[in-house]
Amino acid sequence: MKQRILSKIKRWLPIRSVSRQGISRLTLRFGKRDLPSALGIGKKRSLATFQGLIADCVQAHGSIDVHFIVDDAVDDDDVYALIRFAHRLGCKTDVLISGVGVTEAVAERLLLCGTAWVWIPFGGVSSEVHFQSVGLSIEQSTQGLQQLLVSRQEVESSTKIGMLMPWVGQTPTQMDPLREWAEELGVDSWQPHLPYFGKDMANEPVPNHQHLNSLFQFVLQDSSVQPGWKRRQPWSCPVGKRRLEVSKYGRVCACPHKKPIVWEGETLSSLQSRLRDHRQEVHQCDRVCLHRELRFV
Numbered sequence: 001m002k003q004r005i006l007s008k009i010k011r012w013l014p015i016r017s018v019s020r021q022g023i024s025r026l027t028l029r030f031g032k033r034d035l036p037s038a039l040g041i042g043k044k045r046s047l048a049t050f051q052g053l054i055a056d057c058v059q060a061h062g063s064i065d066v067h068f069i070v071d072d073a074v075d076d077d078d079v080y081a082l083i084r085f086a087h088r089l090g091c092k093t094d095v096l097i098s099g100v101g102v103t104e105a106v107a108e109r110l111l112l113c114g115t116a117w118v119w120i121p122f123g124g125v126s127s128e129v130h131f132q133s134v135g136l137s138i139e140q141s142t143q144g145l146q147q148l149l150v151s152r153q154e155v156e157s158s159t160k161i162g163m164l165m166p167w168v169g170q171t172p173t174q175m176d177p178l179r180e181w182a183e184e185l186g187v188d189s190w191q192p193h194l195p196y197f198g199k200d201m202a203n204e205p206v207p208n209h210q211h212l213n214s215l216f217q218f219v220l221q222d223s224s225v226q227p228g229w230k231r232r233q234p235w236s237c238p239v240g241k242r243r244l245e246v247s248k249y250g251r252v253c254a255c256p257h258k259k260p261i262v263w264e265g266e267t268l269s270s271l272q273s274r275l276r277d278h279r280q281e282v283h284q285c286d287r288v289c290l291h292r293e294l295r296f297v
């Protein structure tokens with residue numbers, strides 16, 4: 001396995017530009033808090049197996065984006081090894097953490113392994129609203145964010161740090177003070193984070209998203225228990241072609257709401273052919289989702 005990975009790296013450094021017709025984002029789920037259906041499928045897959053998968057993706061599709069959903073699993077050594085590996089292959093790496101457990105050592109590891117962006121969810125400056133939307137105390141989240149900002153200066157890292165605001169419940173009322181606070185702290189970006197389910201969406205327009213807001217009348221009418229909201233356009237959801245998600249336990253999908261398959265550590269092409277039924281299900285889906293993890297542009 002190691003030889004196979006090394007030979008791929010040699011062939012792909014420097015990375016060639018490859019047509020973006022296929023997968024454009026690989027999502028690796030390492031979080032301890034995960035979708036219930038993502039848990040318990042099997043043993044954690046090895047570092048070398050994941051490196052093989054990233055190398056396969058780069059070989060087939062060029063330097064794709066690699067998105068790490070880490071949540072509070074910041075003590076997992078494989079996460080840093082994989083971020084570094086993806087970065088060396090020219091992939092842009094985004095890391096989503098909860099903010100819990102970000103000690104000085106963790107912050108330095110995150111900032112020095114080639115991470116392009118680290119994102120932390122914030123529900124607002126009110127401790128009550130923050131807890132309701134994020135499920136953590138505002139002190140825990142703030143501590144993690146501040147540690148990252150301080151460490152970034154100390155180690156002179158170019159990693160960007162962003163805040164995600166879950167667009168649920170009362171969080172829109174917190175938007176202005178949160179943005180001001182983020183700017184004061186030196187956070188690089190602030191973005192709304194749309195929930196998986198349209199029924200959970202806050203009843204407020206998202207600033208600077210005119211097109212999305214024009215769809216809100218449909219979103220807010222949709223009380224379905226299905227993800228997103230009812231699709232009115234004739235095209236199918238693009239995640240089937242563009243997105244591949246693999247959890248540390250080997251759960252594989254393009255859409256986290258459709259039936260996954262189990263990764264046996266095989267190559268990307270074999271995995272792709274076994275995902276055919278899953279992709280067919282995605283193709284037939286009559287919903288629209290704009291959750292951050294499912295964005296395709």
Ligand code: SF4
Pocket residue numbers: 227228237238239255256257258281282283285286287288289294
């Ligand atoms: S296939 Fe696309 S639209 Fe349908 S549930 Fe999955 S992400 Fe949402």
